[in-house]
Amino acid sequence: xxxxxxxxxxxxxxxxxxxxxxxxxxxxxxxxxxxxxxxxxxxxxxxxxxxxxxxxxxxxxxxxxxxxxxxxxxxxxxxxxxxxxxxxxxxxxxxxxxxxxxxxxxxxxxxxxxxxxxxxxxxxxxxxxxxxxxxxxxxxxxxxxxxxxxxxxxxxxxxx
Amino acid sequence: xxxxxxxxxxxxxxxxxxxxxxxxxxxxxxxxxxxxxxxxxxxxxxxxxxxxxxxxxxxxxxxxxxxxxxxxxxxxxxxxxxxxxxxxxxxxxxxxxxxxxxxxxxxxxxxxxxxxxxxxxxxxxxxxxxxxxxxxxxxxxxxxxxxxxxxxxxxxxxxx
DNA sequence: AATTATTTGAACATAATGCTTCATTCACAT
DNA sequence: ATGTGAATGAAGCATTATGTTCAAATAATT
Numbered sequence: 233x234x235x236x237x238x239x240x241x242x243x244x245x246x247x248x249x250x251x252x253x254x255x256x257x258x259x260x261x262x263x264x265x266x267x268x269x270x271x272x273x274x275x276x277x278x279x280x281x282x283x284x285x286x287x288x289x290x291x292x293x294x295x296x297x298x299x300x301x302x303x304x305x306x307x308x309x310x311x312x313x314x315x316x317x318x319x320x321x322x323x324x325x326x327x328x329x330x331x332x333x334x335x336x337x338x339x340x341x342x343x344x345x346x347x348x349x350x351x352x353x354x355x356x357x358x359x360x361x362x363x364x365x366x367x368x369x370x371x372x373x374x375x376x377x378x379x380x381x382x383x384x385x386x387x388x389x390x391x392x
Numbered sequence: 393x394x395x396x397x398x399x400x401x402x403x404x405x406x407x408x409x410x411x412x413x414x415x416x417x418x419x420x421x422x423x424x425x426x427x428x429x430x431x432x433x434x435x436x437x438x439x440x441x442x443x444x445x446x447x448x449x450x451x452x453x454x455x456x457x458x459x460x461x462x463x464x465x466x467x468x469x470x471x472x473x474x475x476x477x478x479x480x481x482x483x484x485x486x487x488x489x490x491x492x493x494x495x496x497x498x499x500x501x502x503x504x505x506x507x508x509x510x511x512x513x514x515x516x517x518x519x520x521x522x523x524x525x526x527x528x529x530x531x532x533x534x535x536x537x538x539x540x541x542x543x544x545x546x547x548x549x550x551x552x
Numbered sequence: 553a554a555t556t557a558t559t560t561g562a563a564c565a566t567a568a569t570g571c572t573t574c575a576t577t578c579a580c581a582t
Numbered sequence: 583a584t585g586t587g588a589a590t591g592a593a594g595c596a597t598t599a600t601g602t603t604c605a606a607a608t609a610a611t612t
Contacts, residue, residue, distance in 0.1 A: 289414060291414050293450065
C-alpha cells in the first residue's frame with residue numbers, strides 16, 4: 233500500500249517535462265524523451281501519471297476572449313446564511329460565471345465573471361443579484377493584465 | 393489583406409473541437425475527426441489555428457497545489473504613482489505571484505498568490521510589502537473552490 | 553544487504569502524422 | 583446571378599509516433 237501514494241509531489245523530471253510542454257505543448261513523446269535525455273518509456277509513464285489528477289482540465293487553456301467575451305471582472309458577493317447550496321447552484325447555471333471561491337474577509341464569495349461588454353456585464357450582474365440568497369455584490373473590472381497566469385517560476389524552482 | 397484576419401471568433405466546429413478536447417485532452421486527430429464527422433484535414437487545420445494564438449499557455453493546466461503550494465490567496469495592493477513599471481517588475485520576480493491585474497475600484501492591483509502554508513503566505517506578503525511602490529495590501533485566503541474555472545458553458549452556447 | 557520501485561532498451565504491430573494534390577462546396581462581394 | 587477566394591473532403595504516401603510487452607539494469611528504501 234505504501235508503494236504508489238495518491239498525491240506525490242512533482243520531482244525534477246516532472247517539472248522539466250512540464251516546462252518543455254509549456255514551450256511546446258504539442259511536443260511528441262519521443263521528442264520530449266530525447267530532449268530530456270531519458271527513455272521514451274519514462275516519459276510515457278510520467279505523462280500518464282501527470283494526466284491522472286495532477287494536470288488541470290484542458291478548459292483552463294480556453295479563454296473567453298476567444299469567444300468574444302472581452303470583459304473580465306472580479307465580483308465579491310455576500311450570501312444569506314442557509315442559502316449556500318441553492319445559491320451556488322444558481323450561480324453555476326450562469327455561463328458567464330467562470331469561477332466561484334469562498335474566501336476569508338468581508339465578502340463571502342469571490343467570483344470570476346466574464347461578459348461581452350461593460351453593458352453586458354451589467355446584465356450579468358443583474359442576473360446574479362436576482363439569485364435568491366445573494367445579498368449584494370461589488371464588482372471590479374479588469375483594466376489590464378500585467379502578468380498572466382504562470383507557474384513556470386515555481387516549476388523552475390523545483391529543478392534548482 | 394481582408395482575407396485572413398488575426399482574431400476570428402470561434403465557430404461551432406471550433407467549439408465542438410474544444411469541448412471534445414476538454415473531455416479527452418489526448419484525443420488523436422483522427423479520433424476527433426470521426427467523432428465530429430468532419431475530415432481529418434479540417435480537424436488538422438482547425439487545431440493548428442487554435443494553437444496559433446487562441447489557446448492559452450499550457451501553464452494554465454499546471455496547478456501550484458501539485459507542487460505543494462496548498463494555499464491560494466487573492467491580494468489587493470495599492471501602488472504609489474510613478475512606480476508602476478518597477479513595481480510590476482519586482483512583483484513578477486516573486487514566483488508565488490501567479491497573476492497581476494489592474495482593476496477598477498479602490499485597490500489598484502489585484503494579485504493571485506500562492507504559498508506552501510498560511511505561515512508561508514505571511515512570508516510572501518512581507519516580500520510584496522517590501523517592494524518599493526507598494527503601499528498596502530489586503531489578503532483574502534481561498535477557503536474553498538466551489539466552482540473551478542470553466543468555459544464549457546460558454547462553448548456550448550456557441551453550438552446552440 | 554535485501555527488497556522494492558523506477559528506468560532502460562529493444563522489439564513489434566498498429567496507428568497517427570505531416571504533407572501534398574485536387575475537386576468540390578461554401579460564403580461573400582460585386 | 584456570377585465570379586472570387588477560402589474552407590472542406592477525399593485520397594495517397596512516406597515517415598514517425600504509439601501502445602505494449604518484457605527482461606535487465608539502476609536507483610532508492612528499509
